[in-house]
C-alpha cells in the first residue's frame with residue numbers, strides 16, 4: 001500500500017468512492033433496463049390495437065413486407081421521400097385510409113369516402129357514420145379531399161389484398177396511439193397564404209378553402225346526357241382511381257373496350273360484358289371475380305349508395321368507351 005510511507009493516504013477513499021459510484025450507476029442502468037421491458041408502463045403495444053377483426057401486429061408485418069419505410073418514416077425512422085405516417089390515422093381516420101390505400105395512385109374523392117363510411121367496420125371504428133361528423137373528427141381527411149381529391153398521387157399503386165388493407169389500418173392506428181412525446185415535430189400545412197400569414201405573424205383573412213373542386217352534387221344535376229352523367233359519377237365516386245379509361249393499367253380491369261367483350265372469370269368461366277353483367281359488377285362486385293383480380297378490393301357499398309339510374313348511366317358511359 002502506498003499509504004505505508006505516510007504519503008497518498010486518501011487514495012483508497014477516492015477509489016472506494018469511485019467504485020461506489022460505479023456500483024450505483026450499474027444499479028441504475030439495470031433498473032432502467034428492466035423498466036423499459038415493463039409492458040404496463042402506459043405505453044400502447046401492437047397486440048392491444050385492433051381495427052375490426054384486424055390486428056396491428058399483422059399490419060406491422062404487412063408494412064415491413066411492402067417496404068413502406070423505403071419511402072415513408074414512422075417516428076422519423078425510414079426514408080424521407082414521402083410523408084411521415086406516425087399520426088396519419090389520427091388525422092385522416094379509417095375511411096380515408098380504406099379509400100386511399102388500395103388505389104394509392106389517386107387521391108380519394110368525397111364519393112369514395114362516402115362509400116367507405118357505409119362499411120360497418122369502418123363506421124364503428126371511426127365512431128361516426130355521417131360525412132359531416134367524420135370531417136369534424138378527422139379534419140385531415142376533409143383537407144385532403146378538398147385540396148387533392150380526384151387528382152393523381154405520387155405514391156405507386158401496390159397490389160394489396162383486402163385483408164392487408166385492414167391490417168395496415170390497424171397498424172397505423174397503433175402508431176397514432178403511441179406516446180411519442182411530441183416526436184416528430186408537426187409540419188404546418190395549409191395553403192400558401194395560411195403559411196405566409198404564420199410566417200409574418202399576421203392573421204389569416206379567411207379560413208375558407210380556396211375554390212373547392214365541384215362537389216358530387218354537380219353530377220346529379222339535371223344533365224340530359226346519360227353518358228356525361230355517368231362519366232361524372234365515375235369520377236366523383238372514385239371509380240377512375242382503380243379503372244383506367246385509356247391510360248396505363250390501374251388497380252382494377254380497364255374499361256376501354258370492355259363493353260360487349262368476353263370476360264374471363266376466376267372460376268374458369270367466361271361471361272359477356274353486357275348491361276346485366278356490368279350492373280351486377282357494380283352493385284355486387286364479389287358476385288363474379290374477373291380472372292387475375294382478387295375479391296373485396298373493389299368497395300362493396302356502391303349498391304347501397306348509387307340509385308339504379310345512376311348505375312345505368314355509368315354503364316352507358318362504359319358502353320361509350322367501346323365505341324370511341
Ligand code: HEC
Pocket residue numbers: 062063066067068069070071072081082083085088092100104144152153154155156158168
Ligand atoms: C415508392 C415509394 C412509396 C412506397 C413504397 C410507399 N409509399 Fe406511401 N406515399 C408515397 C408518396 C410519394 C406519397 C405522397 C403522395 C403525394 O403527395 O402525391 C405517399 C402517400 C402515402 C399516404 C398518404 C399520406 C398523406 O399525406 O396523407 C399513406 C397513408 C401512405 N402513403 C401509406 C403507405 C403504406 C402503408 C405503404 C406500404 C404498404 C406505402 N405508403 C408505401 C410513396 C410511397
Ligand code: HEC
Pocket residue numbers: 102103234237238239240241242243251252253254258263273278281282285286288289290293294295296297298299302314
Ligand atoms: C379500390 C379499387 C376499385 C374501385 C374504387 C372501384 N373498383 Fe371496380 N373493380 C375493382 C377490381 C379489383 C375489380 C376486379 C375484381 C372483381 O371482379 O370484382 C373490379 C371490377 C369492376 C367491374 C367488372 C369489370 C370487368 O372487366 O368485368 C366493373 C364494371 C366495375 N368494377 C365498376 C366499378 C365502378 C362503376 C366503380 C365506382 C362506382 C368501381 N368499379 C370502383 C376495383 C375497384
